Amino acid sequence: MIISEMRLHPVAVADGPLRSSYGRHAPYALRTIVELKTTDGLTGISETYGGEGPLAALEGARGLIVGRDPFQLTDLWMSLAARAEQESRGDRSQTMLVPGENPLDVHTRTFAALEVACLDLIGKAVGKPLCDVVGGRARSKPPFSAYLFYKHGGGGGMGADAREDEYGECLDAKSMVRQARQMIAKYGFEEIKLKGGVLDPDEEIETIRQLRDEFGEKYPLRIDPNCAWSVETSVRVGRELKEELSGGGYLEDPTATMEGMAEVRRRLLAEGIDTPLASNVATTCFEHLPVARQLDAVQIVLSDPHYWGGIRAQQHLSKFAEVLRLGLSMHSNNHLGVSMMIMAHASAACPHLSYACDTHYPWQTEQDEVVLGGRVPIVNGCVEITDKPGLGVELDYDQLARGEERYRTLPYRKRDDEAEMQKHVDPNWKRILPRW
Amino acid sequence: MIISEMRLHPVAVADGPLRSSYGRHAPYALRTIVELKTTDGLTGISETYGGEGPLAALEGARGLIVGRDPFQLTDLWMSLAARAEQESRGDRSQTMLVPGENPLDVHTRTFAALEVACLDLIGKAVGKPLCDVVGGRARSKPPFSAYLFYKHGGGGGMGADAREDEYGECLDAKSMVRQARQMIAKYGFEEIKLKGGVLDPDEEIETIRQLRDEFGEKYPLRIDPNCAWSVETSVRVGRELKEELSGGGYLEDPTATMEGMAEVRRRLLAEGIDTPLASNVATTCFEHLPVARQLDAVQIVLSDPHYWGGIRAQQHLSKFAEVLRLGLSMHSNNHLGVSMMIMAHASAACPHLSYACDTHYPWQTEQDEVVLGGRVPIVNGCVEITDKPGLGVELDYDQLARGEERYRTLPYRKRDDEAEMQKHVDPNWKRILPRW
Numbered sequence: 001m002i003i004s005e006m007r008l009h010p011v012a013v014a015d016g017p018l019r020s021s022y023g024r025h026a027p028y029a030l031r032t033i034v035e036l037k038t039t040d041g042l043t044g045i046s047e048t049y050g051g052e053g054p055l056a057a058l059e060g061a062r063g064l065i066v067g068r069d070p071f072q073l074t075d076l077w078m079s080l081a082a083r084a085e086q087e088s089r090g091d092r093s094q095t096m097l098v099p100g101e102n103p104l105d106v107h108t109r110t111f112a113a114l115e116v117a118c119l120d121l122i123g124k125a126v127g128k129p130l131c132d133v134v135g136g137r138a139r140s141k142p143p144f145s146a147y148l149f150y151k152h153g154g155g156g157g158m159g160a161d162a163r164e165d166e167y168g169e170c171l172d173a174k175s176m177v178r179q180a181r182q183m184i185a186k187y188g189f190e191e192i193k194l195k196g197g198v199l200d201p202d203e204e205i206e207t208i209r210q211l212r213d214e215f216g217e218k219y220p221l222r223i224d225p226n227c228a229w230s231v232e233t234s235v236r237v238g239r240e241l242k243e244e245l246s247g248g249g250y251l252e253d254p255t256a257t258m259e260g261m262a263e264v265r266r267r268l269l270a271e272g273i274d275t276p277l278a279s280n281v282a283t284t285c286f287e288h289l290p291v292a293r294q295l296d297a298v299q300i301v302l303s304d305p306h307y308w309g310g311i312r313a314q315q316h317l318s319k320f321a322e323v324l325r326l327g328l329s330m331h332s333n334n335h336l337g338v339s340m341m342i343m344a345h346a347s348a349a350c351p352h353l354s355y356a357c358d359t360h361y362p363w364q365t366e367q368d369e370v371v372l373g374g375r376v377p378i379v380n381g382c383v384e385i386t387d388k389p390g391l392g393v394e395l396d397y398d399q400l401a402r403g404e405e406r407y408r409t410l411p412y413r414k415r416d417d418e419a420e421m422q423k424h425v426d427p428n429w430k431r432i433l434p435r436w
Numbered sequence: 437m438i439i440s441e442m443r444l445h446p447v448a449v450a451d452g453p454l455r456s457s458y459g460r461h462a463p464y465a466l467r468t469i470v471e472l473k474t475t476d477g478l479t480g481i482s483e484t485y486g487g488e489g490p491l492a493a494l495e496g497a498r499g500l501i502v503g504r505d506p507f508q509l510t511d512l513w514m515s516l517a518a519r520a521e522q523e524s525r526g527d528r529s530q531t532m533l534v535p536g537e538n539p540l541d542v543h544t545r546t547f548a549a550l551e552v553a554c555l556d557l558i559g560k561a562v563g564k565p566l567c568d569v570v571g572g573r574a575r576s577k578p579p580f581s582a583y584l585f586y587k588h589g590g591g592g593g594m595g596a597d598a599r600e601d602e603y604g605e606c607l608d609a610k611s612m613v614r615q616a617r618q619m620i621a622k623y624g625f626e627e628i629k630l631k632g633g634v635l636d637p638d639e640e641i642e643t644i645r646q647l648r649d650e651f652g653e654k655y656p657l658r659i660d661p662n663c664a665w666s667v668e669t670s671v672r673v674g675r676e677l678k679e680e681l682s683g684g685g686y687l688e689d690p691t692a693t694m695e696g697m698a699e700v701r702r703r704l705l706a707e708g709i710d711t712p713l714a715s716n717v718a719t720t721c722f723e724h725l726p727v728a729r730q731l732d733a734v735q736i737v738l739s740d741p742h743y744w745g746g747i748r749a750q751q752h753l754s755k756f757a758e759v760l761r762l763g764l765s766m767h768s769n770n771h772l773g774v775s776m777m778i779m780a781h782a783s784a785a786c787p788h789l790s791y792a793c794d795t796h797y798p799w800q801t802e803q804d805e806v807v808l809g810g811r812v813p814i815v816n817g818c819v820e821i822t823d824k825p826g827l828g829v830e831l832d833y834d835q836l837a838r839g840e841e842r843y844r845t846l847p848y849r850k851r852d853d854e855a856e857m858q859k860h861v862d863p864n865w866k867r868i869l870p871r872w
Contacts, residue, residue: 071564074574078787126562128507135748136508286759290726312571313750316755323722323756351514 010405023417245368447839459853485536633661
């Protein structure tokens with residue numbers, strides 16, 4: 001089995017005007033669907049970040065992947081990592097860069113996309129689900145959390161393709177409770193994540209309180225302002241939400257930098273508040289982990305097979321986190337059904353995974369799904385690993401063509417949430433850290 | 437593919453009267469050959485520690501392995517680790533215990549033996565070498581080192597089965613150089629390890645010097661006294677052998693405990709001597725690694741898939757070591773051709789592996805080999821990963837039966853090098869740490 005062809009499909013996926021400290025989501029999120037075809041007629045698929053940068057990086061790896069036996073992944077990794085070595089080894093935090101745009105982890109992202117497609121091929125060749133190809137499953141129904149966003153009205157898309165969504169405008173606590181009710185009714189999630197860093201911290205504290213009132217202790221709560229707060233504000237929010245974030249909840253990236261996180265942690269502990277801090281900003285690569293542990297800056301690492309380097313890297317990370325006594329959860333970006341299954345298999349294959357994973361999947365719709373047969377079901381908050389080989393999903397090529405057509409007609413080629421804010425909300429809007 | 441049967445073959449393998457700080461090797465080393473048979477007629481094999489303890493642990497896992505899909509290894513690991521959780525989490529150093537006899541890592545050893553047999557099955561089922569099943573190879577010809585031992589005359593065996601070997605008695609520097617010449621001529625090794633802790637340190641220093649004179653800088657040298665030295669003596673040896681252990685050599689477990697190693701390192705560095713310290717005593721499990729790094733007690737971790745938890749654990753370890761900026765080499769015990777291939781595949785599958793691995797293989801002979809077709813070739817110091825599926829070796833059942841027969845007639849069921857010293861050398865001999 002030799003890889004004879006790589007096909008890259010850049011797609012645009014309608015996305016609602018979701019808000020975060022980065023700004024506002026554009027009407028379409030960008031993704032790339034990868035296909036690897038083999039000499040014996042198999043097709044392995046994958047999904048990764050979209051737009052020009054990620055696409056160019058995958059193109060740059062074409063010579064490394066075509067002609068390769070998909071089992072030879074270590075060598076592929078070493079080749080891509082060797083290229084990275086030649087670049088600067090600077091700051092790999094994601095403080096200012098959205099995942100998928102950091103030039104310093106381009107090799108891990110590119111490898112991940114190709115590794116998953118190769119593992120999908122192997123799964124299909126041997127008739128086993130992907131998670132079984134890498135060692136078998138720790139769980140067959142990995143859980144995900146309800147990912148709530150403050151948002152403007154509408155459900156993404158532009159012009160004739162403009163959509164509505166079922167959630168409408170959510171810019172206060174009350175509408176957020178409604179959003180949570182709707183999302184939980186539809187998907188059965190049992191943990192709740194609120195994307196914060198959008199409203200005044202007091203309003204976000206109020207939102208968390210109302211969510212707690214509505215759902216009670218059985219639904220652990222997490223809030224993620226993407227570093228929008230100062231150390232002072234982070235400590236204040238941690239103090240105010242001591243009860244609400246207890247019992248399996250966490251405070252995610254309240255403030256920027258490893259040192260800032262460590263200070264928040266110290267000051268909260270000094271007040272007897274043991275709310276763990278989670279991060280996908282201070283900790284984005286293996287080298288960050290010992291530092292995070294030593295400073296006690298991060299207690300829960302937010303993994304993501306898409307940029308940590310794929311499924312086996314996720315397994316390394318799970319082992320690392322266990323050894324360093326760090327919790328593990330999973331970060332998400334807007335994604336389609338292929339990535340849903342990547343995240344599900346990655347979660348299934350890791351013994352140490354302490355929390356339900358994030359997913360943006362509720363923010364995408366059937367209309368843009370590229371998976372044959374439609375969207376991947378989320379039942380009781382979980383995605384089931386079936387007995388289907390590889391990722392367990394195939395591409396719907398008509399849907400894929402529609403996604404590519406949307407991409408072609410779009411005027412932008414990378415995510416820029418700041419530009420969207422300037423366009424729709426405030427022409428002078430800038431991302432300021434800390435804002436509060 | 438479901439595992440329908442587990443067969444355990446305890447074997448005895450003639451072994452020369454090799455010396456170390458533990459004492460003297462018995463006339464036979466004990467090993468266990470594992471066979472897993474599947475419903476569709478495949479047989480996966482493995483090799484692990486011998487004698488009653490390891491055998492009982494494998495027996496205890498029978499209910500977990502028979503009926504299992506060999507792809508479901510994560511679940512097997514979790515089941516075995518859960519049992520270990522119930523036991524004490526005490527000292528996992530190997531200061532006083534030989535590898536294979538520490539009750540605290542019985543779950544990692546048992547899992548490793550079963551994992552390898554399952555991976556051999558998978559490799560055979562999919563027609564791929566074992567290292568490719570776990571991600572593909574970083575190298576196809578992993579290198580090994582010449583493992584020199586002070587020894588008495590003879591080549592192991594007892595009574596009518598007593599053997600000679602080509603090395604004869606080696607109890608001084610001169611005969612050790614001869615041993616090295618013979619072993620390198622036969623196998624082509626390009627790195628040299630001397631098992632020390634046997635003679636007065638000055639004699640061992642002299643041995644290393646003569647080896648350096650004979651082989652020059654092209655053959656990096658390492659010496660391993662198995663903790664026989666005090667911190668003071670370790671520093672002295674490090675000082676005296678500053679030149680000889682430079683250029684890819686190392687000082688292995690000169691003294692006991694993480695703190696002792698850290699002190700040796702500090703004092704050598706203070707004298708401008710940067711000879712790295714390697715260990716398979718202070719660092720025997722993942723939890724030791726961050727401590728070793730923090731104390732700078734160990735610069736090179738000696739892995740061993742047999743007790744670190746198998747091939748995938750070896751890959752985790754390789755990643756850990758890379759991230760923590762620790763070198764990686766591999767520890768060995770007396771073994772047959774199946775373990776030779778386990779070590780070769782484990783090495784092949786790890787991007788980060790900084791040194792040629794140890795192997796006792798030159799100390800065993802064709803007469804006891806259980807691998808069909810005879811001993812695994814070592815050419816230019818390397819074991820080649822061929823295209824054969826799984827481990828790439830099959831069992832010779834006649835040879836296996838002979839090994840089992842030898843085991844049955846033996847009066848001992850575990851390794852006890854102290855008892856051998858008392859029997860043959862000095863009735864009052866005790867292992868004393870530090871001896872010098």
